[in-house]
Amino acid sequence: MxxxxxxxxxxxxxxxxxxxxxxxxxxxxxxxxxxxxxxxxxxxxxxxxxxxxxxxxxxxxxxxxxxxPEFNKRNHYLHIAVAPTKNIERLEWFLEKATEIGIDEISLIITQRSERKEAKVDRLNKIITAAIKQSLKAYHPILNDAVKFNQLLALPFDGQKFIAHCEPGDRLDLRKVIDPQGRYLILIGPEGDFSPAEIELALESGFKPITLGEARLRTETAALEACFEVNFLNRL
The missing domain is CATH 2.40.240.20 (Hypothetical PUA domain-like; domain 1)
Incomplete structure (x- = not known):
């Protein structure tokens, strides 16, 4: 083909x-x-x-x-907002694999602990395009320009909103709180995690705290884990 x-x-x-x-x-x-x-x-x-x-x-x-029309349309909408990694190849890896698994929108967020403040969206979009051709996807994920963390929180989103972090405190199991066939926005922080102030601000903005397991994951691995879990749960 x-x-x-x-x-x-x-x-x-x-x-x-x-x-x-x-x-x-x-x-x-x-x-x-x-x-x-x-x-x-x-x-x-x-x-x-x-x-x-x-x-x-x-x-x-x-x-x-x-x-x-609507070739292999999925039954849910997934938007992951992730802090760009210092090594851009790790972010590129996430975009490629998430596109192959299934994702609708990606936002790049600049946080207090971000080591990278910008990314070349044109180049990243080429990686996404290659991935949709590789995986026979008819939908091209949206890749948004990098924005500051508080700007992302202020954007409207009609669906469930989650923030994955490693700080102490109660965190929910994504598998137990996700609504099937819904719309989801998941925040993934930088290598140093979100700051306590950012986590508090997200909670005040309606985001629920979640855990992606006991292991301490790299940024791109955590983002891909969230992508996989959402897609898997919506296939059940």
Missing amino acids: HLFYTPDIAPAHPQYFLSEEESKHAIRVLRLEAGDEVQLIDGRGGFYNAVIHDAHPKRTILNITSVT
Whole structure:
């Protein structure tokens, strides 16, 4: 299966022109020819079957043969807000694996103990795009620009809100408090964890404290664990 990401495709149009980059990859690298079948995803849930009409290395023309809307649409919405890791490759690893497992939105948050204050969203989005093609996902997760922790808390969210932290005190087991087929926003802190003041501010903003187990996890591992648990619980 040869899959291409085509976010600008129009569902009702019978033809589509691949971009120069994708055309070059299809014709020069994959050696595709006129008459070969390919698949397209638009990042909005659309999955397309198509046939190459004109195998041009700069502007390949495709004939759309069928469209499947809401392809493999999941039964819940997961938004994880995570502090960017000092080693950006660890954040990239999380984005790749979370996309493959299933996630809808990611926010990068700058906290009091954050070691990294910014991240190149364009590069990170390319990693997400590669992951949706790898895992046959028709929905492209939203990646938001980095914002300060208090700014994230002030944004409206219609669903359950959780903060995972390692400070002493009562924390809930995510498996026991999650509402099936719901909407979830989970906060994951930096390597040094959220500060006590940030935790208190989150609780005052309606977030419930949760634990992701007894082990002390790295930031990207905790974020992926939360992603896995939410997806697993919604498959039961």
